[in-house]
Amino acid sequence: MAEKVSEKAVFVGIIRQNDDERKVMEYLDELEFLAETAGAVGDRKFVQRVDKPEKATYIRSGKLEEIAQYCEDNCISYVIFDDELTGMQQRNIERIIKTAAIIDRTSLILEIFAQRAKTSYAKMQVELARYNYMLPRLAGMWTHLERQRGGHGTRGGMGETQIEVDRRIVKERITRLREQLKKVDRQMSTQRGNRGQMVRLALVGYTNVGKSTLMNLLAKSDVFAENKLFATLDTTVRKVVIENVPFLLSDTVGFIRKLPTQLIEAFKSTLDEVREADILVHVVDISHPDFEEQMEVVEKTLQEIGASKKPVFVVFNKIDSYTFEEYDEFSLEPKSKENRSLDELMNSWIAEEKSPCIFISAKEKTNIPKLKNDIYKMVAEIHAGRYPFNNFLW
Numbered sequence: 001m002a003e004k005v006s007e008k009a010v011f012v013g014i015i016r017q018n019d020d021e022r023k024v025m026e027y028l029d030e031l032e033f034l035a036e037t038a039g040a041v042g043d044r045k046f047v048q049r050v051d052k053p054e055k056a057t058y059i060r061s062g063k064l065e066e067i068a069q070y071c072e073d074n075c076i077s078y079v080i081f082d083d084e085l086t087g088m089q090q091r092n093i094e095r096i097i098k099t100a101a102i103i104d105r106t107s108l109i110l111e112i113f114a115q116r117a118k119t120s121y122a123k124m125q126v127e128l129a130r131y132n133y134m135l136p137r138l139a140g141m142w143t144h145l146e147r148q149r150g151g152h153g154t155r156g157g158m159g160e161t162q163i164e165v166d167r168r169i170v171k172e173r174i175t176r177l178r179e180q181l182k183k184v185d186r187q188m189s190t191q192r193g194n195r196g197q198m199v200r201l202a203l204v205g206y207t208n209v210g211k212s213t214l215m216n217l218l219a220k221s222d223v224f225a226e227n228k229l230f231a232t233l234d235t236t237v238r239k240v241v242i243e244n245v246p247f248l249l250s251d252t253v254g255f256i257r258k259l260p261t262q263l264i265e266a267f268k269s270t271l272d273e274v275r276e277a278d279i280l281v282h283v284v285d286i287s288h289p290d291f292e293e294q295m296e297v298v299e300k301t302l303q304e305i306g307a308s309k310k311p312v313f314v315v316f317n318k319i320d321s322y323t324f325e326e327y328d329e330f331s332l333e334p335k336s337k338e339n340r341s342l343d344e345l346m347n348s349w350i351a352e353e354k355s356p357c358i359f360i361s362a363k364e365k366t367n368i369p370k371l372k373n374d375i376y377k378m379v380a381e382i383h384a385g386r387y388p389f390n391n392f393l394w
Contacts, residue, residue, distance in 0.1 A: 007077035009040040010067065010100075014059060014083075015049045026290060030257070031082050031105060038112050040078055044070070058089045061096065068097040076100045080108055084260070087137035106133060106260040113263065121184050128177040129262040131170050138166050181266075189272070198239075199247040199382045201375070202277035204302065206294040207254030209285040210317040213362040215251040218372070235273050242376040245383055250277070255301045257293075264304060271305050278382050280310045281375075286345070286359065287321035313378065314357035315371065316349070320364045 011028045015021055024047060032042035046067055048059045057064060058081060067079060078101050085093070085104040093102050103111075110130050117123040203211040219238035237250045250273040274280065282298060284291050295314075302308045322342050340348070346359050358374055360367040 006039060006041040008043040008075065009035045009078035009080050010043050010071065010076050011035070011045045012059065012067065012079060012081045013045070013047050014053060015047055017051055021047075023290075027082055027257070031080060031108075034105075034108050034112060035078070035080055038108060038115065043074065043076060046070075053083065054089075056088065057092045057096070058083070058085060064093060064096045068099070071097060071100040078103055081105065083258075090137070105258055106262070109256070109260055109263065121181075124177055124181055124184070125266040126263075128174060128181065129260065129266040131174050131177070132262040132265065133260065135167065135170050135174070138163055138170065197386055199245075199279075199379045199386070200250065200273075200277045201247055201279045201281055201379070202250045202252060202274045203281050203283055204252060204274055204298060205254060205283035206285065206288075206298055207256050209254070209283045209288075209294075210362050211251050211254065211283045214281075214283060214315070214317065215249065217362050217365065217368060218375075219249055237273065242372050242379070245376055245380045247379045247383075250274075255298050257297050259297075259301060264301070271307075274302070274310075275305060275307045277307075277310060279378055280307065280312045282312050282314045282355075284314060284316050285318050286316040286342075287318040287323070291316075311378075312355045313374070314349075314355050316346075316357060316359045317362055319359050319366060320361040 009032075011031050013024050013028050013031075015024050025045070028045045028047070032045075035042055046063065048063045050059065054060060070076065071079060076099070079093075079097055081102075081104045083104060084106040085102070090102055090104070110126065110133060113126045114123075114130065117126045203215060205211050215236065215238070219240050235250055235252050237248055240247055240249045252271060252274055253267060280302070282295070284295055288294060299308065302310075319342060322345075324341055342359075349357055356374065356378075358367065358371055360371050362368075
């Protein structure tokens with residue numbers, strides 16, 4: 001049997017006037033990682049300096065023609081943009097780049113979520129997000145969505161255009177999905193209520209920082225974990241006992257820069273585990289060069305879902321992968337985060353961070369006993385306040 005050949009993709013970004021070019025390239029690296037997670041192979045990156053995106057084509061036509069020629073010469077299957085394109089921009093770009101599919105960051109993430117969804121609940125959430133993304137982009141599309149209705153009904157009145165039919169079908173599907181999700185949400189809310197007053201911890205963090213690996217370590221479970229973005233979509237809840245203190249630990253979907261608003265809306269009920277947690281365990285990949293920016297993305301997302309007031313315990317993971325450039329003490333250049341040793345980084349965060357924090361390696365099981373002890377103290381304090389007569393805890 002012949003091996004499946006992965007399709008090639010190129011990536012497009014813009015550098016605005018005040019943008020850091022290095023940062024833009026790192027964003028495109030992340031976009032490439034997303035594409036690889038979806039099954040494509042990265043081939044080349046294109047960037048253009050502009051004051052702002054072109055209203056009609058996102059980037060200028062000359063650069064688009066260069067990309068179009070490259071795609072034709074190199075059998076490129078996908079051109080992926082690091083921003084969300086408007087329907088008009090996508091259609092105009094498709095008129096110039098005719099040999100490759102045009103995809104924006106939002107549709108790529110939605111595709112990954114669709115691939116990763118395993119349970120019927122997650123599949124419904126992703127489908128709702130995709131329809132919400134599709135609805136304002138139906139103009140000019142000939143999608144024949146009526147096939148999804150199983151042949152029931154008619155194509156509409158005499159004067160009804162295809163776009164009106166498609167828009168009506170999508171809206172009907174969105175309404176049905178929301179009704180189905182509300183029923184499941186009520187069931188899940190009842191399940192959460194049946195857990196009683198047990199202390200709840202929720203693992204949160206940027207995608208691919210090691211939350212599921214940590215979950216498996218603490219709960220001795222078998223949550224799916226791999227080095228890919230969005231390895232976990234369905235919320236997993238496990239009962240954990242450290243010493244003699246029981247609590248519930250949940251692993252939730254990872255966050256990412258420019259997380260589509262459609263997904264935040266669709267996954268709000270899943271993120272109830274985060275909103276209802278007593279403590280948020282914010283897992284950070286300390287080996288990532290932009291871990292501080294990733295932390296900001298997580299904090300911003302927590303604000304968007306109404307969970308920013310929760311107590312936070314920061315777990316800096318992957319210390320086994322942390323690298324830095326040796327600092328030349330005779331250099332006149334100031335010391336930067338790129339050349340701080342792990343000890344210096346640890347001391348600075350432990351001294352400055354308002355939230356309690358710890359540095360570990362879930363993969364190598366480094367500093368895990370202290371992590372468990374720290375969690376035990378926090379949970380026991382809440383537990384003692386909730387159950388003041390359970391003196392055995394102390």
